[in-house]
Amino acid sequence: MSEAQFSVAGKVAFVSGANRGIGKAIAIELLEKGAKRVYAGARDVRSLNNLISHYVERLVPIELDVTDASSIARAAEATRDVQILVNNAGVLHVGGFFSKDAEENMQQDFDVNVWGLLKLSRAFVEILKNNRPGAIVNISSVAGLGNMPMIGGYSASKAAVHSMTQGMRGELAQEGVLVMGVYPGPIDTDMAKSFEMEKDSSANVAKDLVQALLTGEEDVFPDMMSKQIGKTYAGSPKAIEKAFGEYRG
Template sequence: MQINGSVALVSGANRGIGRSFVEALLARGAAKVYAGARQPERLADLVDAGKGRLVPLKLDITQPADIAAAAGRCRDVTLLVNNAGINLQAGLIAAHDLAAARAEMETNYFGPLAMCRAFAPILQGNGGGAVINMLSILARVNLPMYGSLSASKAAALSLTQGVRAELATHGTLVVAVMPGAVDTEMERNFPPPKLAPAEAARAALDAVEQGAEEVYPGDMASGMSQGLAADAKAVEKDLAKYLPA
């Protein structure tokens, strides 16, 4: 699938990696980009930059009514980018209660699942297309300081595999993107080096064009992926040193 001429929908488009997705899609010739945001007024400068190709969309992926409205309106989508996510930086035992773990599952697992379900028939009707799920290298191994975030991304990796299998006969490519630390508001307190958000978006769009099902943008993620392939238990033990504050 080529980005040039595609019609994309990006969740969490107002900032961070989502904003980089929108900019990269426009630069690579997407015919239209639906930019989803909880507060669409925060997309004003992107609307200007889009020169008629950028369509702002109110979209909270935890709200079924927003998803239904988006699926009703965006019938021409060929590329769904499930980018929106949260990291409440909570441990599994250290957290006061289950609130963070539940919120992360709502946004990072149930949200993308609901979006995949809503847009699968639309993608099929438009020839198959592709889904990008923004996961994390922490989908592959738990980082205890972000224990519940890691679990939600592991769930999202499993959903990605299952959705890929169910949509294979539709001709829909389903891509798992698993970066390490990226330089956005989400990880403002994480020490450098961090991947530029534009690099994460570029690697994801390259994967779509190459038909790749998994991509590990940046040195941190590719190094950890290689480490997991060589000795997964050693990587788990290494990350076990990073406990919740």
């Protein structure tokens, strides 16, 4: 538990990949819990039209591709009042390390999930410090706590996010910026549509995440499956490795 607990009421947030899935649910939950403004990052801002028509000026569309340095720079320049950065944008390629196109697929997963997250965080860190108390919320995955062979490269990218979250937390410990890692299990979005398994909802993930900001939690397991996995991982990371290793889709 961190000391940097805060309510989102009256705060200004930036969410990457806010046009659909978990990012959209997070933007909605932040606004419903009283955020003053949410900057919604999207590659195509027209995909935000529904959100804009509902929340009007409290939902500000920002064109953002996290693999494009100039797009990131423009986004940060236009949003100097941000207090909460949610690194949500992500991609997933199915396949293991020895599958066809593994290197190209893993490169793309890392470009968005790892390098995109790092570049966006670096672009915003001084803004967050200036507007403290601040928060960086990194969306990792339970797949970052143990490698799932059917999504090996993606798992590796989310393990990198887990490690970067720990490093950022240490680096910003004295700067008034809470760094939260979020580790969802399977969630019912486009990303997980090919996986035949029970899935929780984006809305539940968003509710848990915003509640965790309130209590200053550092590691958030926001759905039914991840809560169970989080408990097992705390006792035995090896047990998670074994369980995930046996799951081949």
